[in-house]
Amino acid sequence: MTAWSTLSTEQLSALRERLRADFARLTSNRLSLDLTRGKPGAAQLDLSNGIDDTINGDYRSREGIDVRNYGGLRGLVEARELGSEIMDVPATNILVSGNSSLSLMYLAMETALRNGLSQGMTPWQKSGRVRVLTPVPGYDRHFALTAALGVEMLNVALTDTGPDMQAVQELVRTDSSIKGIWCVPKYANPTGCIYSDETVRQIAELPHIAAAEDFIVFWDNAYAVHDLEFPPLKLASLFEAAQIAGTQDHIVQFGSTSKITFAGAGIAFVGSAESVLARLEERISVMTVGPDKLNQLRHARFLLGRVTEHMQGHAQILKPKFTMVADKLESALGGLGIASWTNPRGGYFVSLDVMPGLAKRVVALAKEAGLAMTAAGATFPYGLDPEDRNIRIAPTFAEPDALEAAMDVLTLCVKIATIESMIDQ
Amino acid sequence: MTAWSTLSTEQLSALRERLRADFARLTSNRLSLDLTRGKPGAAQLDLSNGIDDTINGDYRSREGIDVRNYGGLRGLVEARELGSEIMDVPATNILVSGNSSLSLMYLAMETALRNGLSQGMTPWQKSGRVRVLTPVPGYDRHFALTAALGVEMLNVALTDTGPDMQAVQELVRTDSSIKGIWCVPKYANPTGCIYSDETVRQIAELPHIAAAEDFIVFWDNAYAVHDLEFPPLKLASLFEAAQIAGTQDHIVQFGSTSKITFAGAGIAFVGSAESVLARLEERISVMTVGPDKLNQLRHARFLLGRVTEHMQGHAQILKPKFTMVADKLESALGGLGIASWTNPRGGYFVSLDVMPGLAKRVVALAKEAGLAMTAAGATFPYGLDPEDRNIRIAPTFAEPDALEAAMDVLTLCVKIATIESMIDQ
Numbered sequence: 001m002t003a004w005s006t007l008s009t010e011q012l013s014a015l016r017e018r019l020r021a022d023f024a025r026l027t028s029n030r031l032s033l034d035l036t037r038g039k040p041g042a043a044q045l046d047l048s049n050g051i052d053d054t055i056n057g058d059y060r061s062r063e064g065i066d067v068r069n070y071g072g073l074r075g076l077v078e079a080r081e082l083g084s085e086i087m088d089v090p091a092t093n094i095l096v097s098g099n100s101s102l103s104l105m106y107l108a109m110e111t112a113l114r115n116g117l118s119q120g121m122t123p124w125q126k127s128g129r130v131r132v133l134t135p136v137p138g139y140d141r142h143f144a145l146t147a148a149l150g151v152e153m154l155n156v157a158l159t160d161t162g163p164d165m166q167a168v169q170e171l172v173r174t175d176s177s178i179k180g181i182w183c184v185p186k187y188a189n190p191t192g193c194i195y196s197d198e199t200v201r202q203i204a205e206l207p208h209i210a211a212a213e214d215f216i217v218f219w220d221n222a223y224a225v226h227d228l229e230f231p232p233l234k235l236a237s238l239f240e241a242a243q244i245a246g247t248q249d250h251i252v253q254f255g256s257t258s259k260i261t262f263a264g265a266g267i268a269f270v271g272s273a274e275s276v277l278a279r280l281e282e283r284i285s286v287m288t289v290g291p292d293k294l295n296q297l298r299h300a301r302f303l304l305g306r307v308t309e310h311m312q313g314h315a316q317i318l319k320p321k322f323t324m325v326a327d328k329l330e331s332a333l334g335g336l337g338i339a340s341w342t343n344p345r346g347g348y349f350v351s352l353d354v355m356p357g358l359a360k361r362v363v364a365l366a367k368e369a370g371l372a373m374t375a376a377g378a379t380f381p382y383g384l385d386p387e388d389r390n391i392r393i394a395p396t397f398a399e400p401d402a403l404e405a406a407m408d409v410l411t412l413c414v415k416i417a418t419i420e421s422m423i424d425q
Numbered sequence: 426m427t428a429w430s431t432l433s434t435e436q437l438s439a440l441r442e443r444l445r446a447d448f449a450r451l452t453s454n455r456l457s458l459d460l461t462r463g464k465p466g467a468a469q470l471d472l473s474n475g476i477d478d479t480i481n482g483d484y485r486s487r488e489g490i491d492v493r494n495y496g497g498l499r500g501l502v503e504a505r506e507l508g509s510e511i512m513d514v515p516a517t518n519i520l521v522s523g524n525s526s527l528s529l530m531y532l533a534m535e536t537a538l539r540n541g542l543s544q545g546m547t548p549w550q551k552s553g554r555v556r557v558l559t560p561v562p563g564y565d566r567h568f569a570l571t572a573a574l575g576v577e578m579l580n581v582a583l584t585d586t587g588p589d590m591q592a593v594q595e596l597v598r599t600d601s602s603i604k605g606i607w608c609v610p611k612y613a614n615p616t617g618c619i620y621s622d623e624t625v626r627q628i629a630e631l632p633h634i635a636a637a638e639d640f641i642v643f644w645d646n647a648y649a650v651h652d653l654e655f656p657p658l659k660l661a662s663l664f665e666a667a668q669i670a671g672t673q674d675h676i677v678q679f680g681s682t683s684k685i686t687f688a689g690a691g692i693a694f695v696g697s698a699e700s701v702l703a704r705l706e707e708r709i710s711v712m713t714v715g716p717d718k719l720n721q722l723r724h725a726r727f728l729l730g731r732v733t734e735h736m737q738g739h740a741q742i743l744k745p746k747f748t749m750v751a752d753k754l755e756s757a758l759g760g761l762g763i764a765s766w767t768n769p770r771g772g773y774f775v776s777l778d779v780m781p782g783l784a785k786r787v788v789a790l791a792k793e794a795g796l797a798m799t800a801a802g803a804t805f806p807y808g809l810d811p812e813d814r815n816i817r818i819a820p821t822f823a824e825p826d827a828l829e830a831a832m833d834v835l836t837l838c839v840k841i842a843t844i845e846s847m848i849d850q
Binding site: 042068291 | 496527
């Protein structure tokens with residue numbers, strides 16, 4: 001392919017006409033395509049239907065607890081072991097509660113803000129300004145949660161090995177208003193990058209070097225086992241690094257089975273030091289008499305000891321979709337010098353960067369052609385992508401045919417937006 | 426029986442010796458009895474085991490939603506209809522979320538405090554002092570939740586027809602720091618009283634007469650269908666009364682299936698005006714991608730249209746237990762003039778009032794004899810029963826034999842504590 005920067009104005013104009021004709025033909029097809037949310041597809045959900053056959057009248061947990069009744073704020077032992085298998089944190093350091101890790105993140109940040117994350121820790125709200133670092137592009141629900149709690153966000157760049165740690169360390173060292181950092185360490189949403197061993201070690205040490213005594217690492221390991229290739233890439237253990245650094249009670253990890261079993265009907269985990277779990281349990285005890293232990297038991301019986309095997313089933317379904325996205329991007333945009341994108345080896349997203357100032361235009365064009373994309377800017381706090389260039393592609397939910405059609409639309413829209421901007425200049 | 430007040434000192438002393446001998450015999454039995462928590466017993470839980478057979482591979486809701494996937498913050502239509510059947514609130518005014526109505530109460534009070542319960546309502550925290558009325562004796566978890574949010578509590582008396590409405594109206598009219606009231610309108614925890622039609626009407630009008638413009642009624646209808654006799658006692662509709670009074674967006678109702686199906690694995694409901702549900706949904710959307718719709722579907726398929734029939738099964742198990750408690754209290758304490766108690770026609774508790782200053786002593790004696798009772802004072806905010814006389818009896822979880830033994834211990838302890846105090850005087 002020829003880089004577009006080398007084309008003459010006449011060549012660009014001719015190309016524009018052809019692209020516009022393609023676009024007119026597409027829009028006349030009245031498509032209804034959707035690449036927005038990171039939801040599992042129906043075939044993936046089917047992999048877990050057996051979970052409903054695990055109870056069969058036997059409501060006793062391994063410890064003899066009748067899971068139908070009240071209580072058990074920490075979660076069943078076997079559910080904590082499942083959390084351990086998924087999150088690479090000892091089972092004794094895991095609390096299982098609810099169906100949503102996002103709820104546990106909200107709880108943890110709110111606790112840090114209003115109560116202190118563990119006994120003796122100063123509540124953030126006693127400081128004046130409260131900010132957390134947000135590696136970008138990132139996950140919109142982290143940003144919405146943080147904003148809802150009235151906590152400010154300060155962007156740092158996400159590189160191929162994790163957050164730009166030099167920038168992070170500098171900020172954390174010098175500014176006591178910086179109280180924490182959001183991390184999606186494996187197959188980060190949306191780039192799919194995996195934090196390097198060195199990055200993990202440096203993050204474990206952040207609470208030590210931080211000017212804020214109450215600095216917290218929010219480690220959302222949402223895609224811990226969501227690999228597309230086996231043996232999978234390995235994320236270094238933050239728990240172990242934190243033990244070495246002595247920062248365990250400043251680090252709180254999250255996971256869930258939402259994209260392992262049923263997205264809406266899974267179980268969620270938080271992993272941390274005992275002092276943190278005790279504080280969270282104390283807060284949860286005010287709000288509920290106990291979690292749904294029956295669903296915890298279903299999950300433990302269905303998954304414990306066979307998480308990897310189960311995730312290979314997901315990979316069989318997802319790998320072709322991610323390959324198709326990569327192939328489509330390469331064949332349509334490769335070598336043109338107008339876009340770059342990631343090739344993740346797991347997770348739920350592909351991140352596409354177009355020329356600065358064009359992301360909103362691409363998404364608007366896609367909408368015109370019947371393709372719903374996540375709003376441009378959504379991968380940044382407050383929905384503000386300062387360069388207006390990042391677009392998140394979520395390939396998992398669409399059927400293969402629809403995904404193929406959607407990628408044709410998307411890449412065409414990238415081309416049109418780009419050529420418009422080149423000719424207008 | 427002879428009232429003890431008519432006994433001579435010699436008669437009392439002789440009686441004391443006999444009671445002490447009984448107590449010594451009891452403690453030597455090394456009992457381990459428990460009348461603390463309002464948990465369903467195993468036989469009750471068994472009534473709902475069929476809930477696990479309702480899915481059978483069919484994961485589509487009535488509207489065709491795949492309940493295994495994300496989304497649906499309001500809850501499934503059929504789950505909202507189930508909430509309507511239980512709570513006597515239109516299905517369109519119900520939101521279904523999580524497994525715990527307590528969590529929804531926390532959410533609602535926190536929203537009133539920090540955000541305003543609906544669009545345009547002033548957050549309580551913008552006022553100086555914030556207090557809610559707590560009819561006493563009442564439910565300890567309401568008090569703990571309120572205290573955790575930093576909201577003060579002001580006690581009003583609970584009568585046989587509900588809160589002392591003359592006192593409530595006077596306080597609400599004159600003091601703008603009073604922002605709300607807790608209510609358990611049917612088979613109140615712990616007395617088992619049911620609010621009269623007149624009380625329901627007056628409560629619906631409270632937001633009108635309140636000095637506080639942001640006055641909220643927290644209506645925890647936890648025992649809405651938990652009748653022991655059929656046809657059951659009928660609670661007047663607060664929803665209808667609020668419509669007449671035009672106070673719908675100041676009234677928020679709660680319910681759950683916790684004591685209908687599985688205590689730990691049920692579904693929870695909130696009922697209110699659309700403006701309130703919209704605000705709560707907005708807040709929930711920050712914390713979760715959606716509720717466990719699969720469990721909602723199980724519940725709707727299992728219960729919708731047959732709640733009363735199902736609750737008759739519970740009554741068959743519970744009625745003999747409540748009858749035994751009443752019989753034991755009557756045969757041991759009737760006519761002595763040293764205690765009074767309630768005879769509820771539903772719910773989960775019996776409330777026992779001993780002579781002022783003796784509740785703690787009775788509970789301590791019971792503990793000595795191997796019987797765990799809810800801490801004296803627990804039915805009052807901050808654990809402080811100003812007269813130290815109320816004791817909550819929870820008869821549901823114990824097996825009949827254990828319940829009988831426990832009531833023998835409890836009534837003996839009441840007698841001993843009373844006679845000690847009479848002789849000491």
